[in-house]
Amino acid sequence: MNELLKLLEKNARTSNAELAVLLGKTEQEVADEIAKLESDGVIKGYSTLIDYTAINPNLVTAYIELKVTPQARTGFDDIARFISQFDEVKGVTLMSGAFDIGITIIGENLLVVSKFVSQHLATIDGVVSTATHFVLKTYKDNGLNLCPDESDERGMF
């Protein structure tokens, strides 16, 4: 994969000056390359990896599997678009396999998530069934390893 993308994927806030040093390029070359990746739609945006449970320990993340009857003409698109409009929905994907649409949700607590599923998702025309899985612990997110580092026992040879 493109070296620049690898670095930005790890830390989108790395400055162009620093990227230039790491890649052995000029700052201008880096700026041009980023501009091109953005205009080509390779880089879609820059977001922040936030652990909201550090503020609110009751917060829950859930993966919800939706089985859906595809609609005439639009297939799954209309339903997926409808679901995407909710702020608490963090991700929506069309899946192959045992279910159709996969949704990631973050809610204030368990009750809020279950209410969202029963009131907003299960009631959509065309939704056949839902299965909700709650996240217990995250070990790696967006390529970032979240496990605490093991102590460094390497010797100074």
Add this chain to the structure above:
Amino acid sequence: MKPSGIRKFFDIAGKMKDVISLGVGEPDFSTPWPIRKAAIETLERKQIIYGPNRGLASLLSAISENIEKRLGVSYDKDSELIVTVGGSEAIDIALRSLINPGDEVLVVEPCFVCYAPLVELIGGVAVSVPTRLENNFKLTLEDFKDKVTKRTKLIILPFPNNPTGAIMTKEDLEPIAEFLRDTDIMVLSDEIYSELTYGRKHFSIVQLPGMRERTIYVNGFSKAYAMTGWRLGYVTAPAPVIKQMMKIHQYAIMCSPFVSQNAAIEALMSCDEDVKKMTEEYDRRRRYLVNEFNRLGLTCFNPEGAFYVFPCIKSTGLSSEDFCERLLYEKKVAAVPGSAFGDSGEGYIRISYAYSLKHLKEAMSRIALFLEDLKNESK
């Protein structure tokens, strides 16, 4: 004999809390999974035995093919090659095979700490050959020509170099080979960092005409494949030399670790891509550090190999040992004083980049504060 100068700092740093180290000489990457898997399978399926003295036949073949592929030089796996317990054993048995009491060994410095003590242990005389920043720490003929005497038996070439990161190109090695061809001096080429070079492919002195015949070539799995703890290296040399080395190896060591040898076969067969990825990551860190040190006013030459940078700290007016000691106590950053690698390392510090970029950034911000403090003191 003095204990290793690296060790001393390691012991102090180990007793302090929240120390951020830049001291290690081994990769931060895990051994690639296929290699570890091969070891697990060995443990599950095979009887863990001593194995043949020289090394497992399949590993000897794989190493011999690998050298031929990389360097275009062929070694007979049955008479010119031994699998050793790390490059360290290879260096030790090479010296013990060749050096008689009173023989002189040219030790190119700054260099890894083991050569001179191992020479002295067998009654040899270690003759220091300093290299200089002006030459990018490369060895030149002028550096050692005048130190050659009738008793000079061997010259040790430690390139790519720990601690400086210097490399020797074909053009750099040619005049040295030219000179050596008219002498009886042998070469011990420690090329353990050969796979970690940046921007150009490693060149070995054994690739030059007439040099294979007088060179003991040491390499291993530790640095390239992140396999330090497996303790596995190898040595090649002309058959008469290997014959002598085999005697010491078989009596002192018997054979190299069986599980590690099985794992190493997998390393040679399937891990080129892993080595490439690790090298690319080292390369980014290298560029970051060189840029940072120069920005902070500590002249840092651009190393082309290994995973160390060797910035000059002479501008601070401190000795390298004082610099490292104060940096450790005042800012809790552990680096190794250049003097640990020979007198010619005085005025420099060794910074390892076998650490994540995040770790290096934190360390550099502490070093920046330390340099700021030093400036304010001298006002």
